[in-house]
Amino acid sequence: MKFVxxxxxxxxxxxxxxxxxxxxxxxxxxxxxxxxxxxxVASAIHFELF
Numbered sequence: 001m002k003f004v005x006x007x008x009x010x011x012x013x014x015x016x017x018x019x020x021x022x023x024x025x026x027x028x029x030x031x032x033x034x035x036x037x038x039x040x041v042a043s044a045i046h047f048e049l050f
Contacts, residue, residue, distance in 0.1 A: 005014035016022050 002011060002014045005011050005017045007017070007019055
Protein backbone atom coordinates (compact mmCIF):
# COMPACT_ATOMS: atom_id res chain seq x y z
CA MET A 1 0.00 0.00 0.00
CA LYS A 2 1.32 3.40 -0.97
CA PHE A 3 0.93 6.36 1.41
CA VAL A 4 0.78 9.23 -1.14
CA UNK A 5 -0.43 8.86 -4.73
CA UNK A 6 0.44 11.29 -7.53
CA UNK A 7 -2.37 12.63 -9.69
CA UNK A 8 -1.23 10.79 -12.82
CA UNK A 9 -0.87 7.33 -11.24
CA UNK A 10 -3.51 4.67 -11.85
CA UNK A 11 -3.70 3.02 -8.41
CA UNK A 12 -6.44 2.20 -5.96
CA UNK A 13 -4.37 1.30 -2.88
CA UNK A 14 -3.30 4.61 -1.37
CA UNK A 15 -4.10 6.69 1.70
CA UNK A 16 -3.58 10.29 0.52
CA UNK A 17 -3.60 11.75 -2.97
CA UNK A 18 -1.28 14.58 -3.98
CA UNK A 19 -3.84 17.11 -5.24
CA UNK A 20 -5.20 20.51 -4.26
CA UNK A 21 -7.94 19.16 -1.95
CA UNK A 22 -5.47 17.13 0.10
CA UNK A 23 -2.98 20.01 0.32
CA UNK A 24 -5.70 22.44 1.41
CA UNK A 25 -7.06 19.98 3.96
CA UNK A 26 -3.62 19.33 5.44
CA UNK A 27 -2.85 23.06 5.71
CA UNK A 28 -6.26 23.71 7.29
CA UNK A 29 -5.81 20.96 9.89
CA UNK A 30 -2.29 22.17 10.75
CA UNK A 31 -3.58 25.75 11.13
CA UNK A 32 -6.41 24.62 13.43
CA UNK A 33 -3.97 22.59 15.56
CA UNK A 34 -1.64 25.60 15.87
CA UNK A 35 -4.56 27.78 16.96
CA UNK A 36 -5.63 25.17 19.54
CA UNK A 37 -2.10 24.90 20.96
CA UNK A 38 -1.95 28.70 21.17
CA UNK A 39 -5.29 28.77 23.00
CA UNK A 40 -4.09 26.15 25.50
CA VAL A 41 -0.88 28.09 26.17
CA ALA A 42 -2.80 31.37 26.51
CA SER A 43 -5.26 29.85 28.96
CA ALA A 44 -2.41 28.28 30.96
CA ILE A 45 -0.71 31.66 31.20
CA HIS A 46 -4.00 33.34 32.14
CA PHE A 47 -4.68 30.84 34.92
CA GLU A 48 -1.02 31.01 36.02
CA LEU A 49 -0.26 27.34 35.47
CA PHE A 50 3.19 28.17 34.07
